Amino acid sequence: MLAVAAVMAVWLAWRFWQERQYRRRPYVDPAYLDWPQHEPDPALTPVHRVALLGDPGAVATDGTDPxxxxLESWQNQTGPAGTVVILGDNVYPIGLPATHHPGRGAAEARFNTLLDVLGRFQGRVVLLSGNHDWHKGRPDGWEYLRRQETYVHEYLPTAHYLPAGGTPGPVTLQLTEGVLLVVMNTQWWVQRGARPTGNSKEAFRQLREVLAANRHQRVVVAGHHPLYSNALHGGKFTAKQHVFPLTTVHKRAYVPLPIIGSLLPLYRKLVGAAEDMSHPRYRKMRRRMLRVLQEFPNVIYAAGHDHNLQYFHHRAGHYLVSGSGSKTAFVQKGGRATFVHEQKGFFSLDxxxxxxxxxxxxxxxVAGSLAPAAEVFRLRLHPAPVSSPVSTSLLASFARHVG
Known part of the structure; x- marks a missing residue:
């Protein structure tokens, strides 16, 4: 036991030292380190822009939320030729409670603050639902979801709340000529208790049909749950969370449980809570979704759920995690990720x-600023990611070999 404890201590110390080197710093895959040298032609204007903002459910209500x-600055620059997609978890911690619930006032204040900003946008607004909007996936979550949807339609009638009624989707929205948005309600697959009638296989069959019929367009598929993630819901934990596992539930729960504490990360990685990628319902949904998406190169899949920014380019598909709308959490560098950053923000598609x-x-x-920070990453997704020195040299080597 002492030997096991010593090995664990050394491993945790090494992990902690590693994390200190990159926590909260943007990570870019070495093959794309030349990204600052590439940018769109400044003389050209996008025909449409899409802001992808996830998990804004804990925004500040005093006008200082960064x-x-x-987002308002982006909206003012974009004008009517744009769409804001809110990727779910719109109200923390449990969605929009009933009017008599003690948490209703705080939930309304946060939600109204978000809706007021969206209401000043000249373009299109689309809201999705996440697990927190479904009462954190509890059996009465469908009731919470329908209450929130009704509230949005009354408060901001021009907004789209999709898919309607909590159905699985897919639902399509033509953003502009040649650009299509497809919305999937990923929470439908992992939700416990009552949910609207639907057929899992039929939903994916319809998604395949939609993508096949729109090969000529650039397609963005939006859902709340990521399909790739280097963060909590993907089974990635910090060294601190192995020693103080209760901090995953509450950030100040510093109850030391060394060795025993490692069982929780192991469980979340291998078995998973309902909102984790390893959970059987989530895993099944993810596998079927990927099976469809990988048939159609260059589709962009955007999600929230994990509270950070991540981009993966895998099997000719583009996978985004844009869930740091009001919170941030650890994200591990490397793996299949091209870019990750533990920072508040959101992705824009131009x-x-x-x-x-x-x-x-x-x-x-900075907090309260209308100006963005210096850009930490950008990339041309269509027609293909910009060639890097690494990929260029590989292609040249292949050409010489063939020649």
Whole structure:
């Protein structure tokens, strides 16, 4: 036991030292370190822009929220040729409670603050639902979801709340010529208790049909749950969480449980809570979704759920996690990720008439500022990611070999 404890202590110390080197710093895959040298032609204007903002449910209500100020700045620059997609978890901690619930006042204040900013936008607004909007996935979550949807329709009638009634989807929305948004209600697959009638296999069959019929367009598929993640819901934990596992539930719960504490991360990685990628319901949904998406190159899949910014380019598909709308949490560098950052912010997709699509990372400079921070990552997604020195040299080597 002493030997096991010593090995664990050394491993945790090593992990902690590693994490200290990159926590809260942007990570970019070495193959894309030349990204600052590439940018869209400043003389061209996007024909449409899409802001992808997830998990804004804990925004400040006093007008100082850095993300809402940044979003409003983006909205003012974009004008009517744009769409804001809110990727779920719109109200923390349990969605929108009934009017007699003691948490209703605080929930309304936060939600109204978000809706007021969205209401000043000249473009289109789309809201999805996440597990917190479904009462954290509890059996009465469908009731919470329908209450929130009704509230949005009354408070902001021009907004789209999709898919309607908590159905699984897919639902399509033509954003502009050549750009299509497809919305999936991923919470439907992992929800416990009552949910609207639907057929899991039929939903994916319809998604396949939609993507097949729109190969000529640039397609963004939006859902709350990520399909790839280097963060909590993907089974990644900090060294601190192995020693103080209760901090995953409450950030100040510093109850030391060394060795025993490692069982919780192990459980979350292998078995998973209902909102984790390893949970059987989530795993099944993810596997089927990927099976469909991987048939159609260059589809962009955008999600929230994990409270950070992540981009993966895998099997010709683009996978985004844009869930740091009001909170941040640990994200591990490397793996399949091209870019990760433990920072508040959101991704923007800029679509050009030429067929180019640029991914931009937008982060606030300081609290309350209307200006963005210096850009930490951008990439051309369509027609293909910009060649890096690594990929270029590999192609040249292959060409010489063939020649």
């Amino acid at each position: 993300i809402l100020n940044l 679509f050009y008439e030429s067929g180019d699509t640029w991914l931009r990372t937008l982060e606030p400079a």
